[in-house]
Amino acid sequence: xxxxxxxxxxxxxxxxxxxxxxxxxxxxxxxxxxxxxxxxxxxxxxxxxxxxxxxxxxxxxxxxxxxxxxxxxxxxxxxxxxxxxxxxxxxxxxxxxxxxxxxxxxxxxxxxxx
Amino acid sequence: xxxxxxxxxxxxxxxxxxxxxxxxxxxxxxxxxxxxxxxxxxxxxxxxxxxxxxxxxxxxxxxxxxxxxxxxxxxxxxxxxxxxxxxxxxxxxxxxxxxxxxxxxxxxxxxxxx
Numbered sequence: 196x197x198x199x200x201x202x203x204x205x206x207x208x209x210x211x212x213x214x215x216x217x218x219x220x221x222x223x224x225x226x227x228x229x230x231x232x233x234x235x236x237x238x239x240x241x242x243x244x245x246x247x248x249x250x251x252x253x254x255x256x257x258x259x260x261x262x263x264x265x266x267x268x269x270x271x272x273x274x275x276x277x278x279x280x281x282x283x284x285x286x287x288x289x290x291x292x293x294x295x296x297x298x299x300x301x302x303x304x305x306x307x308x309x
Numbered sequence: 310x311x312x313x314x315x316x317x318x319x320x321x322x323x324x325x326x327x328x329x330x331x332x333x334x335x336x337x338x339x340x341x342x343x344x345x346x347x348x349x350x351x352x353x354x355x356x357x358x359x360x361x362x363x364x365x366x367x368x369x370x371x372x373x374x375x376x377x378x379x380x381x382x383x384x385x386x387x388x389x390x391x392x393x394x395x396x397x398x399x400x401x402x403x404x405x406x407x408x409x410x411x412x413x414x415x416x417x418x419x420x421x422x423x
Contacts, residue, residue, distance in 0.1 A: 199351075227408070227409040229411065231414075236416075238313070238414035238415050238416045238417055239352070239400070239414040240414075241412075241413075244409070246408075246409035247409075285351050285352070287351075289409070291409075295340060295342075295406075295408070295409075295410060295412070296342070296354050296357060296365060297344075297352070297354060297412060299344075299351030299352045300351050301350055302349070
């Protein structure tokens with residue numbers, strides 16, 4: 196069965212520090228991978244996605260992620276955290292045969308400490 | 310276009326009552342999805358439409374849940390005989406039809422069943 200695992204339900208970083216949010220998927224079928232951010236009482240907003248091509252993808256707000264097939268991972272990073280980055284982050288995966296149905300991880304809540 | 314909209318934003322109902330939620334997708338998107346999100350979890354796929362055809366509904370939580378998209382534009386999600394366990398955020402998303410297309414999410418409808 197397809198699944199997505201986000202290690203660390205809560206991550207705290209200091210303002211200006213590196214942000215690293217982890218995502219691993221389990222499937223033998225090549226996936227399409229996404230990171231979404233959710234602010235309180237708002238819908239999910241796409242940060243970035245990987246479908247094909249370059250494995251390092253850049254998204255909005257300075258975030259980027261690298262698809263590593265050998266590690267079945269798609270970790271999200273940002274070199275320098277900003278207070279406005281505090282939110283819930285979700286990794287999602289879909290597959291060519293899945294009708295674009297998304298499978299989401301359980302989310303990681305990011306706290307930025309001033 | 311203002312994005313995906315959902316109405317109502319909040320619904321409080323008594324156990325046993327029926328509720329209906331509406332989703333208006335981005336106008337050029339032919340795919341529409343419904344998800345449920347409970348506290349501390351990622352969105353859970355329920356069903357999706359391509360135009361007016363419901364292509365996947367096996368993930369609907371029970372036969373009390375049904376969805377329609379009669380003219381291929383807006384969609385409704387109905388829950389009959391609500392139970393306290395139905396309390397959650399119900400999210401709608403839309404996308405174009407190609408593989409790997411990102412989904413655009415609405416703000417959600419928060420259901421509270423008393």
